[in-house]
Amino acid sequence: MEHTVKKRPNDILLQSKDLYDYILKTSVYPREAAPLKQLRDATANHPLYFFGTAPDAGQLIAMLLKLTNAKKTIEIGVYTGYSLLLTALTIPEDGQITAIDVNRETYEIGLPIIQNAGVEHKINFFQSEALPVLDKLLEDGENDGSFDFAFVDADKGNYWNYHERLMKLVKVGGLLVYDNTLWGGTVALPEEAVLESKRVGREFTIQFNKLISEDPRIEVSHASVGDGITSCRRIS
Numbered sequence: 188m189e190h191t192v193k194k195r196p197n198d199i200l201l202q203s204k205d206l207y208d209y210i211l212k213t214s215v216y217p218r219e220a221a222p223l224k225q226l227r228d229a230t231a232n233h234p235l236y237f238f239g240t241a242p243d244a245g246q247l248i249a250m251l252l253k254l255t256n257a258k259k260t261i262e263i264g265v266y267t268g269y270s271l272l273l274t275a276l277t278i279p280e281d282g283q284i285t286a287i288d289v290n291r292e293t294y295e296i297g298l299p300i301i302q303n304a305g306v307e308h309k310i311n312f313f314q315s316e317a318l319p320v321l322d323k324l325l326e327d328g329e330n331d332g333s334f335d336f337a338f339v340d341a342d343k344g345n346y347w348n349y350h351e352r353l354m355k356l357v358k359v360g361g362l363l364v365y366d367n368t369l370w371g372g373t374v375a376l377p378e379e380a381v382l383e384s385k386r387v388g389r390e391f392t393i394q395f396n397k398l399i400s401e402d403p404r405i406e407v408s409h410a411s412v413g414d415g416i417t418s419c420r421r422i423s
């Protein structure tokens with residue numbers, strides 16, 4: 188069903204980069220753990236530096252990990268490890284993260300910082316396409332419903348494929364969290380107003396957001412934090 192959106196003045200929160208900078212300066216950077224800042228600095232000159240999960244999104248993810256008492260988590264899309272380190276610093280000492288990325292080289296940029304922070308023992312890194320790893324995990328029934336939390340920040344065209352598999356691996360009551368679900372705001376723009384380079388991602392994201400909004404097995408919160416964070420609580 189198509190819903191109309193009533194336009195009201197001044198009801199849009201994220202009006203400017205200044206407001207975003209205000210949030211970062213006031214509430215995010217002063218509380219960011221030192222190793223996370225180190226990892227951001229170590230990534231700053233990498234050609235894909237913008238891949239790193241936004242620090243304000245990271246702060247929300249840490250809050251969600253704490254609120255759900257997450258201990259066993261899975262992450263798809265590691266890059267240099269900002270969200271991975273954030274998770275490792277947040278979960279308990281005996282927590283475990285299954286981390287998957289096709290690229291080990293970028294993981295190794297952040298690895299010394301992860302090691303110095305004393306949390307490497309919580310990480311089981313798989314250098315692989317994510318789908319075969321998820322399918323392998325699903326072959327063992329013991330893994331069904333065994334994860335408390337999943338974070339997805341990888342190839343946007345596979346988000347729904349990841350969702351279908353993670354819905355079996357994450358327990359009822361657990362959380363599945365997706366990054367980039369507003370894709371730079373382009374989801375709300377007409378296609379012709381979007382840079383060519385952003386169009387495929389926009390289309391994937393629009394399709395994913397629609398499927399998520401229609402999925403009766405989850406409760407959903409779509410937050411305009413970072414590049415858009417969608418949190419799904421598995422309810423059946």
Ligand SMILES: C[S@@+](CC[C@H](N)C(=O)[O-])C[C@H]1O[C@@H](n2cnc3c(N)ncnc32)[C@H](O)[C@@H]1O
Pocket residue numbers: 238239240263264265266267268269270271287288289290293315316317318340341342345
């Ligand atoms: C946006 S980055 C992840 C950023 C990370 N969450 C952080 O905070 O720095 C996306 C990552 O997904 C990985 N990736 C892309 N396609 C993948 C796939 N099919 N399976 C596993 N990893 C994939 C890329 O190698 C890249 O490192």
Ligand SMILES: O=c1cc(-c2ccc(O)cc2)oc2c(O)c(O)ccc12
Pocket residue numbers: 237238239240241340341342343366367414
């Ligand atoms: O601009 C991007 C591109 C990606 C991306 C593209 C293709 C893949 O296989 C994986 C990731 O991811 C991004 C991202 O996560 C982000 O926070 C900002 C920009 C991009």
